[in-house]
Amino acid sequence: MDIRRDFHMAEGEGEWSYSKNCRRQQVAVRETRPMVETAVKQVYAALLPRTMVVADLGCSAGPNTLLFISSVLSSIAAAAAEQCKPPSGGGDDDDHHVELQFVLNDLPGNDFNHLFRSVEEEFRRAAGCERAPHPPYYVMGLPESYYNRLFPRQSVHLFHSSYCLQWRSQEPEGLEAWRKPCLNEDNIYIARTTTPSVAKLFQEQFQKDFSLFLKLRHEELVHGGRMVLIFLGRKNEDVYSGDLNQLFALVATALQSLVLKGLVEKEKLESFNLPVYGPSVGEVEELVTRSGLQFSMDLIKQFEMNWDPFDDSEGDNDVVVVEDSARSSVNVAKLIRSVLKALVVRHFGEAVLDACFAEFRRLVAEHLGKEKTKFTTIAMCLKKE
Amino acid sequence: MDIRRDFHMAEGEGEWSYSKNCRRQQVAVRETRPMVETAVKQVYAALLPRTMVVADLGCSAGPNTLLFISSVLSSIAAAAAEQCKPPSGGGDDDDHHVELQFVLNDLPGNDFNHLFRSVEEEFRRAAGCERAPHPPYYVMGLPESYYNRLFPRQSVHLFHSSYCLQWRSQEPEGLEAWRKPCLNEDNIYIARTTTPSVAKLFQEQFQKDFSLFLKLRHEELVHGGRMVLIFLGRKNEDVYSGDLNQLFALVATALQSLVLKGLVEKEKLESFNLPVYGPSVGEVEELVTRSGLQFSMDLIKQFEMNWDPFDDSEGDNDVVVVEDSARSSVNVAKLIRSVLKALVVRHFGEAVLDACFAEFRRLVAEHLGKEKTKFTTIAMCLKKE
Numbered sequence: 212m213d214i215r216r217d218f219h220m221a222e223g224e225g226e227w228s229y230s231k232n233c234r235r236q237q238v239a240v241r242e243t244r245p246m247v248e249t250a251v252k253q254v255y256a257a258l259l260p261r262t263m264v265v266a267d268l269g270c271s272a273g274p275n276t277l278l279f280i281s282s283v284l285s286s287i288a289a290a291a292a293e294q295c296k297p298p299s300g301g302g303d304d305d306d307h308h309v310e311l312q313f314v315l316n317d318l319p320g321n322d323f324n325h326l327f328r329s330v331e332e333e334f335r336r337a338a339g340c341e342r343a344p345h346p347p348y349y350v351m352g353l354p355e356s357y358y359n360r361l362f363p364r365q366s367v368h369l370f371h372s373s374y375c376l377q378w379r380s381q382e383p384e385g386l387e388a389w390r391k392p393c394l395n396e397d398n399i400y401i402a403r404t405t406t407p408s409v410a411k412l413f414q415e416q417f418q419k420d421f422s423l424f425l426k427l428r429h430e431e432l433v434h435g436g437r438m439v440l441i442f443l444g445r446k447n448e449d450v451y452s453g454d455l456n457q458l459f460a461l462v463a464t465a466l467q468s469l470v471l472k473g474l475v476e477k478e479k480l481e482s483f484n485l486p487v488y489g490p491s492v493g494e495v496e497e498l499v500t501r502s503g504l505q506f507s508m509d510l511i512k513q514f515e516m517n518w519d520p521f522d523d524s525e526g527d528n529d530v531v532v533v534e535d536s537a538r539s540s541v542n543v544a545k546l547i548r549s550v551l552k553a554l555v556v557r558h559f560g561e562a563v564l565d566a567c568f569a570e571f572r573r574l575v576a577e578h579l580g581k582e583k584t585k586f587t588t589i590a591m592c593l594k595k596e
Numbered sequence: 597m598d599i600r601r602d603f604h605m606a607e608g609e610g611e612w613s614y615s616k617n618c619r620r621q622q623v624a625v626r627e628t629r630p631m632v633e634t635a636v637k638q639v640y641a642a643l644l645p646r647t648m649v650v651a652d653l654g655c656s657a658g659p660n661t662l663l664f665i666s667s668v669l670s671s672i673a674a675a676a677a678e679q680c681k682p683p684s685g686g687g688d689d690d691d692h693h694v695e696l697q698f699v700l701n702d703l704p705g706n707d708f709n710h711l712f713r714s715v716e717e718e719f720r721r722a723a724g725c726e727r728a729p730h731p732p733y734y735v736m737g738l739p740e741s742y743y744n745r746l747f748p749r750q751s752v753h754l755f756h757s758s759y760c761l762q763w764r765s766q767e768p769e770g771l772e773a774w775r776k777p778c779l780n781e782d783n784i785y786i787a788r789t790t791t792p793s794v795a796k797l798f799q800e801q802f803q804k805d806f807s808l809f810l811k812l813r814h815e816e817l818v819h820g821g822r823m824v825l826i827f828l829g830r831k832n833e834d835v836y837s838g839d840l841n842q843l844f845a846l847v848a849t850a851l852q853s854l855v856l857k858g859l860v861e862k863e864k865l866e867s868f869n870l871p872v873y874g875p876s877v878g879e880v881e882e883l884v885t886r887s888g889l890q891f892s893m894d895l896i897k898q899f900e901m902n903w904d905p906f907d908d909s910e911g912d913n914d915v916v917v918v919e920d921s922a923r924s925s926v927n928v929a930k931l932i933r934s935v936l937k938a939l940v941v942r943h944f945g946e947a948v949l950d951a952c953f954a955e956f957r958r959l960v961a962e963h964l965g966k967e968k969t970k971f972t973t974i975a976m977c978l979k980k981e
Binding site for chain 2: 324
């Protein structure tokens with residue numbers, strides 16, 4: 212599995228594209244907006260930078276990164292107003308106002324053309340509107356894995372990453388596709404029949420990746436700079452129990468059904484493991500502490516959202532079932548397909564895509580008829596001292 | 597004509613792509629390499645920046661911008677060696693070594709996906725080679741017209757632009773496609789039958805654009821920063837006589853033949869003017885002086901290259917004809933098609949493309965049978981005081 216090349220959200224703007232199926236992530240952006248606003252204002256007020264560098268890591272090609280940009284711009288405008296400084300130029304103050312550089316980062320396989328066209332459209336739309344004044348800003352794209360250095364040392368004021376850090380830099384070490392025997396059998400993530408030693412490989416890959424991520428970003432952040440990180444995790448400490456476990460178990464079951472139908476070879480499935488891990492808040496906190504880096508945790512919290520991106524209702528998993536599980540299952544299948552498509556196509560071929568996600572949808576409907584499962588999101592803000 | 601959206605070099609890697617047809621520009625990159633190296637070394641030695649920001653303006657999607665990156669990296673390595681500083685990290689000196697940010701800029705319509713894939717391949721290739729040590733570097737893309745601000749003030753150390761600044765920000769003001777009457781009739785650039793007042797519109801658009809370009813880049817450069825600008829111009833002061841005039845007159849003749857054949861409407865051709873101007877060295881120098889900006893001219897020179905990108909022979913226009921004008925004409929037609937394709941398709945439609953450039957090739961063969969015409973390139977290095 213060559214993550215740099217092969218892993219990206221589904222391209223374009225069609226029915227199955229990520230752009231059209233990222234409402235779940237979009238709702239979460241709104242949910243975490245106050246965190247972003249606070250971080251932006253704190254960094255701005257403390258450092259009063261002439262140029263503020265803001266990076267969105269794992270921006271994908273969709274609309275959510277544009278929401279992020281607009282949220283930062285309005286926060287800066289508000290913060291500048293509090294400081295009684297005009298956020299944009301005009302007259303003698305021209306040399307003091309802040310300018311922003313937004314760096315939109317994703318893997319080299321990401322559809323940057325689509326991203327840049329979206330930025331362009333947004334730019335034109337905004338130019339035609341009456342709007343609150345905002346500081347001058349410049350938008351760039353950076354095609355590189357964030358498990359590598361992305362920036363010169365001490366050059367970034369704010370990192371943001373939304374729904375990416377659950378993804379690993381590779382399949383867990385020890386479970387790569389080329390190895391025999393295939394230790395996780397026909398599972399693709401930590402499932403009930405996954406052995407504890409294999410579960411540990413998933414966990415260790417997370418620990419390695421996340422520690423590296425912290426170290427790299429610490430090098431790149433200015434003192435006083437901040438990171439707002441939002442990613443999928445799990446509610447309990449038990450690595451076997453989490454909504455990602457349930458979700459990917461259903462994807463695995465769908466793939467297993469293709470094996471039974473003779474559409475996918477058993478060996479092919481056995482060599483497929485997702486580069487993913489949903490950590491608990493406790494695991495994340497421990498890695499930050501263990502890193503020994505001068506980070507302080509401004510905030511860490513978790514919240515839940517229904518699998519169905521169009522279902523904003525609240526309620527407990529165990530007592531409520533989904534009202535219209537058929538409709539919800541279509542929404543969930545589209546969401547997961549738009550995320551996993553590239554990996555599934557690369558490993559199993561384009562031909563199985565429809566069959567795989569049709570079966571997955573059926574399984575999701577069945578599941579949601581029994582219980583209303585949720586995504587657990589971890590959101591945190593770290594400050595580099 | 598919407599230049600931001602519509603003007604880009606031909607995409608992809610096929611026979612007619614820009615990537616496969618930019619040898620002319622590539623040879624010129626080698627020709628101007630010493631200028632780039634000198635500028636890089638001077639900036640580095642004078643400023644010893646911790647982070648050096650280098651921007652390639654109008655990078656397109658092709659391989660030439662990669663040559664530029666590699667040339668800057670080796671210059672920095674050489675300059676660092678002269679300063680007895682290791683260009684890349686290691687030990688205690690880690691905090692002092694320089695890191696580079698390359699910003700690859702082009703219009704939003706440019707094929708950045710292709711560009712980033714090329715960077716990725718180059719990165720992999722280089723990682724597999726034994727190479728002279730080079731400083732850490734980071735590559736970004738910036739989709740925006742350089743007739744707008746691209747960077748925060750005083751944040752760039754070196755600008756480079758190769759074979760772009762002959763292009764204007766729009767068709768000459770006064771000659772836009774929507775105007776009636778169409779003042780330049782069936783010409784598309786300054787031709788023999790172009791009136792002096794229309795020629796002046798082309799010239800004025802250049803003056804406006806180039807002055808704006810100087811002003812914007814002056815704002816963005818650090819003190820002591822430099823610009824290496826390489827673009828097509830003309831040898832003489834006479835705006836009617838230049839190789840671009842000859843070249844685009846042949847494109848116009850090809851389009852006129854399509855009108856005669858009923859493939860293109862006469863009005864359609866009359867509303868088409870290229871956003872281009874090839875200035876003389878004198879005009880360029882005058883604009884730099886007139887700008888009143890604190891630029892000093894390190895160097896300005898001109899050199900000539902044959903139209904045929906695969907013909908590296910030297911000799912005078914008037915006495916030498918092209919040896920194999922048929923083969924040369926194919927090379928020239930491919931080059932010009934890869935540059936003009938997007939504009940021609942947008943204005944006249946995809947259907948005329950083959951016919952237009954087949955006729956153009958025929959005309960070029962005829963022309964080269966009579967005289968060996970050359971491109972005049974202007975290369976200059978400006979320093980911000």
